[in-house]
Amino acid sequence: MSLPAGSRIRRFVRRKRYAPMATVFVACLSLDGGRGSRLTVGSASDPAQGVVARQYVNAYLRPTTIPAPEDNPYTGARAALGKTLFFDPRLSGSDRISCASCHNPALSWGDGLPRAIGHDLKTLGRRTPTLVNLAWSESMFWDGRAETLEEQALGPIQAPGEMNLELDRMVEKISAIPGYRESFARAYPDQPIDGTTVARALATFERQIVSGSAPFDRWVSGDDHAMPGAAQRGFALFNTKAQCTACHSGWRFTDDSFHDIGVPGTDRGRGVILPGIDAMQYAFKTPTLRNVARRAPYMHDGSVATLADVIELYDQGGLAKRPSLSADIRPLRLTSEEKQDLVAFLQLLTSTDSPVAIPELPH
Amino acid sequence: MSRMPLVLIVAGLLILPGIVRAETGRRVGQKNKTFSVPLLLIKPGEQVTFDNDDQITHNVYNAQKGGAFNLKAQAPGESSTVTFVNEGTFEVRCAFHPKMKMFVIVKR
Numbered sequence: 001m002s003l004p005a006g007s008r009i010r011r012f013v014r015r016k017r018y019a020p021m022a023t024v025f026v027a028c029l030s031l032d033g034g035r036g037s038r039l040t041v042g043s044a045s046d047p048a049q050g051v052v053a054r055q056y057v058n059a060y061l062r063p064t065t066i067p068a069p070e071d072n073p074y075t076g077a078r079a080a081l082g083k084t085l086f087f088d089p090r091l092s093g094s095d096r097i098s099c100a101s102c103h104n105p106a107l108s109w110g111d112g113l114p115r116a117i118g119h120d121l122k123t124l125g126r127r128t129p130t131l132v133n134l135a136w137s138e139s140m141f142w143d144g145r146a147e148t149l150e151e152q153a154l155g156p157i158q159a160p161g162e163m164n165l166e167l168d169r170m171v172e173k174i175s176a177i178p179g180y181r182e183s184f185a186r187a188y189p190d191q192p193i194d195g196t197t198v199a200r201a202l203a204t205f206e207r208q209i210v211s212g213s214a215p216f217d218r219w220v221s222g223d224d225h226a227m228p229g230a231a232q233r234g235f236a237l238f239n240t241k242a243q244c245t246a247c248h249s250g251w252r253f254t255d256d257s258f259h260d261i262g263v264p265g266t267d268r269g270r271g272v273i274l275p276g277i278d279a280m281q282y283a284f285k286t287p288t289l290r291n292v293a294r295r296a297p298y299m300h301d302g303s304v305a306t307l308a309d310v311i312e313l314y315d316q317g318g319l320a321k322r323p324s325l326s327a328d329i330r331p332l333r334l335t336s337e338e339k340q341d342l343v344a345f346l347q348l349l350t351s352t353d354s355p356v357a358i359p360e361l362p363h
Numbered sequence: 364m365s366r367m368p369l370v371l372i373v374a375g376l377l378i379l380p381g382i383v384r385a386e387t388g389r390r391v392g393q394k395n396k397t398f399s400v401p402l403l404l405i406k407p408g409e410q411v412t413f414d415n416d417d418q419i420t421h422n423v424y425n426a427q428k429g430g431a432f433n434l435k436a437q438a439p440g441e442s443s444t445v446t447f448v449n450e451g452t453f454e455v456r457c458a459f460h461p462k463m464k465m466f467v468i469v470k471r
Contacts, residue, residue: 137459147461255382255396256374257460270458279422279436280455327436339458 025299056239060220062251066135066207072150072200074207075186082205082361084183085198090173091157093164094119099202100158102128105356109209114302121162124266127302130295133288135207142284142300143270144258167195174198179362193257209289212351227348234345237338242314246328249321253289253349259326262318263299266296273358281324293347307346311339391465392416393423393457396455396464405447412444413437422458427451428467
């Protein structure tokens with residue numbers, strides 16, 4: 001039987017072929033019984049919670065390498081070019097908005113606003129999502145309308161409400177700058193300056209945006225003092241009663257899934273992309289929780305002010321009880337102490353990352 | 364690698380036990396946010412049953428012309444069956460979990 005060829009199935013099969021190797025790698029890490037056996041949750045007088053920690057902690061081990069697609073492997077020249085483009089406001093129609101205007105590294109690669117500000121200072125419909133750890137994601141934007149960083153990169157540049165720069169004009173502007181011509185020649189020899197190479201350079205840079213080690217990671221590595229008791233209890237709740245790991249799973253604390261979690265509003269989110277699927281109405285992508293304490297306000301529309309308010313929303317099983325509300329969103333009946341413990345845990349997902357140097361732009 | 368004939372890749376998958384089980388059952392499980400097989404080879408008119416073996420809700424669908432279907436929200440433990448009438452290569456996904464993907468190839 002011959003198999004119809006196509007880039008999507010080709011990429012998919014290729015990824016699957018490497019999966020067993022990754023599994024072996026993770027299994028080797030998991031065999032470090034000395035580290036795992038010293039991990040405890042809560043007080044020494046509560047061994048049951050210690051069992052919970054040992055059961056779940058291996059699901060949070062960080063990867064050691066950053067993945068990249070085969071048609072756009074990492075090189076230093078590509079990352080450097082992508083960083084320059086990322087901070088360059090000439091990638092907007094007004095020459096005033098860069099990718100970094102909204103994805104500000106000083107604000108955990110967001111903007112700290114309830115909803116983003118776009119072209120002509122107009123407020124957009126959704127909050128700026130962070131860029132941390134997207135190298136491991138397979139859906140971009142709050143509604144997942146792009147599957148790769150390369151697919152995503154040109155969307156905001158061209159969107160009239162965001163950076164408002166047509167693709168042809170973007171290529172024209174970049175090509176007219178000698179410094180860029182040299183950078184592109186180094187990064188993508190024998191390839192033109194066009195939408196493809198701009199997107200690939202931006203994606204290469206964005207893949208390097210990885211949150212650093214947080215107190216939680218140090219605790220996972222065996223430092224019992226890295227997380228106080230309240231946060232350890234919060235971690236246990238996170239994996240059990242609060243059911244957070246149904247979606248916020250793995251070391252990034254997200255599975256990139258889409259759910260209507262009961263945030264009131266009229267934005268149909270993923271439902272616009274998949275209009276025939278009831279469960280996707282009012283559904284949005286599950287965001288990472290890495291550095292979440294630095295990214296208030298929360299949700300796709302910035303309508304929830306604090307982490308305590310987020311926990312409250314989940315505890316009530318969502319605020320908007322629509323037919324599309326996820327079946328996994330149910331009242332949790334958390335005590336006030338449990339809510340505080342969850343917030344204490346989430347705060348310790350914050351890493352102390354080195355400041356990002358702003359690049360000098362080419363002329 | 365990028366120029367390796369796809370048929371060789373599929374042939375490699377076919378000889379790995381547990382990867383493709385097109386020969387029996389026509390059942391596909393969903394466990395740990397993963398389909399139990401990445402690829403299923405069937406003939407037109409055959410049925411495939413999707414079992415939710417997970418602890419969370421799934422929503423299996425395909426949005427392509429000639430093979431579109433939507434099994435709707437599927438609670439843990441539930442099963443749903445779809446008949447693939449037309450020939451083609453269909454990407455089956457979970458609406459909730461974008462990393463859940465598999466292909467059903469329907470060919471006489």
